[in-house]
Amino acid sequence: MLVQVAAVVVTYNSEDHIAGLLDSIPAAMGDLSYSIVVVDNGSSDGTLALLEQRTDCVVVRSSNVGYAGGMNRAVAESPSAASILILNPDATLDADAVPAMQRTLDRPGVGIVAPRVREADATLSPTLRRGPTMGRVGGLSFTGWPVFTERIEDPAAYAAEHEVEWAVGAILLIDAGLYSTLNGMDESYFLYSEETDFSLRAKDAGWSTFYTPYAGAMHVGGGSGESATTHTMKQINRIRLYRRRTGTLRAALYYAFTVLSELRRALLGHRKSWSTLRALIRPSTRPPLLNASHSILPS
Numbered sequence: 001m002l003v004q005v006a007a008v009v010v011t012y013n014s015e016d017h018i019a020g021l022l023d024s025i026p027a028a029m030g031d032l033s034y035s036i037v038v039v040d041n042g043s044s045d046g047t048l049a050l051l052e053q054r055t056d057c058v059v060v061r062s063s064n065v066g067y068a069g070g071m072n073r074a075v076a077e078s079p080s081a082a083s084i085l086i087l088n089p090d091a092t093l094d095a096d097a098v099p100a101m102q103r104t105l106d107r108p109g110v111g112i113v114a115p116r117v118r119e120a121d122a123t124l125s126p127t128l129r130r131g132p133t134m135g136r137v138g139g140l141s142f143t144g145w146p147v148f149t150e151r152i153e154d155p156a157a158y159a160a161e162h163e164v165e166w167a168v169g170a171i172l173l174i175d176a177g178l179y180s181t182l183n184g185m186d187e188s189y190f191l192y193s194e195e196t197d198f199s200l201r202a203k204d205a206g207w208s209t210f211y212t213p214y215a216g217a218m219h220v221g222g223g224s225g226e227s228a229t230t231h232t233m234k235q236i237n238r239i240r241l242y243r244r245r246t247g248t249l250r251a252a253l254y255y256a257f258t259v260l261s262e263l264r265r266a267l268l269g270h271r272k273s274w275s276t277l278r279a280l281i282r283p284s285t286r287p288p289l290l291n292a293s294h295s296i297l298p299s
Contacts, residue, residue, distance in 0.1 A: 004033045005029065005033070018050060021090070030098065032099060037078045071184070083105060100115075110175075111209070114128070119219070126158075128211055130150050164209050169194070172195065189240070235280070236290055236298050239298045244299075
């Protein structure tokens with residue numbers, strides 16, 4: 001291996017955050033050798049100008065090939081490494097965070113490690129998730145019952161190291177052999193659900209995703225902007241993921257529950273849900289980047 005850790009970042013109009021991330025990496029790596037590759041997915045702000053002034057990373061210009069596509073290209077452009085550190089541009093790492101994650105990754109059977117993440121105001125960011133099921137399609141998460149709730153909110157769940165089904169992909173350390181075995185992230189998702197899909201496929205292949213509280217990081221969230229379009233992409237991709245894992249019949253019911261959930265949200269005043277509801281019912285109005293407009297049930 002040329003380096004121990006290959007850090008990879010995908011930017012898209014990230015000029016407000018990327019410098020903070022890059023500045024945090026040296027202390028976060030401790031004594032580990034590392035590389036940094038940043039793939040810019042066609043930023044129109046000052047991201048590229050900022051990146052080109054730096055000497056601590058390799059910058060790859062790209063069209064907007066999506067988050068998974070950008071990550072796969074960043075990995076391909078990185079030197080050979082034992083581990084791959086996936087980073088969102090609006091994250092920052094605590095000192096010695098990566099060696100702490102690496103110690104967990106070195107455990108037999110562990111393929112993915114997520115750290116303890118905090119919000120910009122220092123409160124806990126609930127990044128751990130349960131797997132997608134019919135009960136967790138949406139609408140009943142306010143109960144807090146695990147059978148209905150994908151996001152894990154209980155602070156006690158963040159106190160000790162343990163296996164999880166998946167975690168938000170803002171900061172993840174991944175075994176490079178696993179990344180290669182799974183052929184990287186599935187680029188068909190474009191944006192959202194790619195980390196869910198990756199962790200679930202890893203579990204299918206016998207690898208675990210672990211959370212460790214001994215590594216810390218901060219994630220601003222929404223650093224590339226949130227909109228009705230991205231909300232729609234998130235919901236469409238959840239259905240696609242569920243269909244690919246369970247089949248068409250179960251996914252049709254999951255789709256129906258998603259429609260009802262978005263209708264409920266829209267009636268409660270969530271304006272973005274109206275656009276999502278229209279895209280669910282009228283495939284031709286779905287974001288073209290998803291290539292999911294040919295049938296009522298996204299595939």
